[in-house]
Amino acid sequence: MSSVLTVRGGVPLAGRISVRGAKNLVPKAMVAALLGNSPSVLRNVPEIKDVEVVTSLLQLHGVSVVKDADTGDLTLDPQHATTASSSEIDAHAGDSRIPILLCGPLIHAIGEAFIPDLGGCKIGDRPIDFHLNVLRQFGAVVEKRPGGIHISAPRGLQGAKISLPYPSVGATEQVLLSATRAEGITELIGAAVEPEIIDLIAVLQKMGAIINVQSERTIRIEGVKSLGGYVHRALPDRNEAASWASAALVTRGDIFVQGAAQRDMMTFINTFRKIGGGMDIEEDGIRFYHPGGKLSPLVLETDVHPGFMTDWQQPLVVALSQADGVSIVHETVYENRFGFTEALSRMGANIQVHRECLGSTPCRFGQRNFRHSAVISGPAPLRGTEIDVPDLRGGFSHLIAALAATGTSRVTGIDVINRGYERFTDKLAALGADVDLSTSSGV
The missing domain is CATH 3.65.10.10 (Enolpyruvate transferase domain)
Structure with missing residues (x-):
């Protein structure tokens, strides 16, 4: 038996959720x-x-x-x-x-x-x-x-x-x-x-x-x-916090992430602001929201700390699909991290992946035939579809795309998301998402 999440999109996520200790610690x-x-x-x-x-x-x-x-x-x-x-x-x-x-x-x-x-x-x-x-x-x-x-x-x-x-x-x-x-x-x-x-x-x-x-x-x-x-x-999970921040942008929502810590998210916060995201940084967490109007495209490279984390990249790509213009993302940490964009393209996103290093400097994947750069043109209306979760961060990214899309999506393989997102279906419900969780025999 496997879990299936039915997502009826188009509902802005709004409310308060919390993050606890970091999966990576x-x-x-x-x-x-x-x-x-x-x-x-x-x-x-x-x-x-x-x-x-x-x-x-x-x-x-x-x-x-x-x-x-x-x-x-x-x-x-x-x-x-x-x-x-x-x-x-x-x-x-x-x-x-x-x-x-x-x-x-x-x-x-x-x-x-x-x-x-x-x-x-x-x-x-x-x-x-x-x-x-x-x-x-x-x-x-x-x-x-x-x-x-x-x-x-x-x-x-x-x-x-x-x-x-x-x-x-x-x-x-x-x-x-x-x-x-x-x-x-x-x-x-x-x-x-x-x-x-x-x-x-x-x-x-x-x-x-x-x-x-x-x-x-x-x-x-x-x-x-x-x-x-x-x-x-344990220090709070900055990756989960950043994922919910991207979800707020993609769904044109307003999410307060209790436990999000500014000190560990400074590079993300700078990027979030450049795109046009709104935020209020408070002692016990950070409010992330879409302030209305257009989102701005940007050029981004992932890197080891203190650079822009690779785990932040996939949810943010979904947000960039809704920005007004062309964005370029150069992934330098994991060579195959753009595999998740295939499902986004089926949903209507305009994303092209390339073997070349489309960043400021060549990286270790540049001459090795890996599709590790992406060009994202937006805004592109998203529509619901059938999705099978490929990996942890890519799976959450598919999920927030489905939440923003017009129509209904069926998301399978969501158990992978449980590896790093605590009670994520409960949190979606608390934020007003229109989702149903069921089980399938897979036959």
């Missing part, structure tokens, strides 16, 4: 609890699929995960960590890539780790080579086995000097989670410095880690013999 903070010798408490935890997956994986490895029924806070106790069977890991991981981040903590805790063959959103090549190379540099032995990869460290993990060819968020997380209890000093050059990375460093520092964030994307970690637990409130 909370699962990683949960994994970090494995490094401690006492329980940890994580607050502001959203009810999303990735949290369920990590909860199951930790429990398989003997970690107690208890959820407070009133607050939703998680207490994670790693004191009885143990080995899990490969078949159980594979069954619970599904298409999540989180298991690769358990490797360093599991090696510190029990001496070995196993990760199944990994899935994930089909938005580009997310090779685990970065992760495996990082672990090898720490002295880990990586062995390919049926169904996955076994990783061990007979002498324990050793500090290393690591240089990343690209500031990968996942590889930076791998280094942080592996280096904190490795013997000696680790220097990471070319690190990602996203707010979620800094929040993970704050978690590890609370546990007793010694981590210095230096200039030029360099992070220095002095390994310690043991770590304790932490008590931490």
Whole structure:
């Protein structure tokens, strides 16, 4: 059985919703609890699929995960960590890539780790080579086995000097989670410095880690013999907040996003204003709204932090389809992230994708035959259609296009959206969307 969302478009979204802890931090903070010798408490935890997956994986490895029924806070106790069977890991991981981040903590805790063959959103090549190379540099032995990869460290993990060819968020997380209890000093050059990375460093520092964030994307970690637990409130999800902001523009609506934090969204806020979006920044959140009149086109490039996030790009492309003129978007982080535009074109959007770098500087995808630039002409009236969700952010983007379209859309595969958007159907209802959720046998 799969879920089907029927969307009757043309209704401006208006009202108040809230965002909680960031999808790009909370699962990683949960994994970090494995490094401690006492329980940890994580607050502001959203009810999303990735949290369920990590909860199951930790429990398989003997970690107690208890959820407070009133607050939703998680207490994670790693004191009885143990080995899990490969078949159980594979069954619970599904298409999540989180298991690769358990490797360093599991090696510190029990001496070995196993990760199944990994899935994930089909938005580009997310090779685990970065992760495996990082672990090898720490002295880990990586062995390919049926169904996955076994990783061990007979002498324990050793500090290393690591240089990343690209500031990968996942590889930076791998280094942080592996280096904190490795013997000696680790220097990471070319690190990602996203707010979620800094929040993970704050978690590890609370546990007793010694981590210095230096200039030029360099992070220095002095390994310690043991770590304790932490008590931490996760930073809010800036990606979800930006998605609802784009939804307000696309539907000509007015949405107050409680929990949205200006400090982590400054680049998005600048872009939102350039398009012509209205906003009121308050202490407890941000009001995003369409002020009336025409939206302005723009030229945009995605980039690693502090640039314009790739996760902000897809919902914003839907908004740009309603701008008055020609916009150009150059995607430099994931090479196949414009696959979602095919459904938008069927809905009436005027979007052309190109292999060339249509940005200020050539990027690493320019000579590799990837359609990673888009030209969007608007405004283009959208009409309802049949949509199958391709990935997390693309799926939400299709959803807000359907909400703005004339007529009815049937959206399948929406379970993917649950990976990163907490109770999104409830939030749509609270904002006045005309939607119905049903189940289908798929026959």
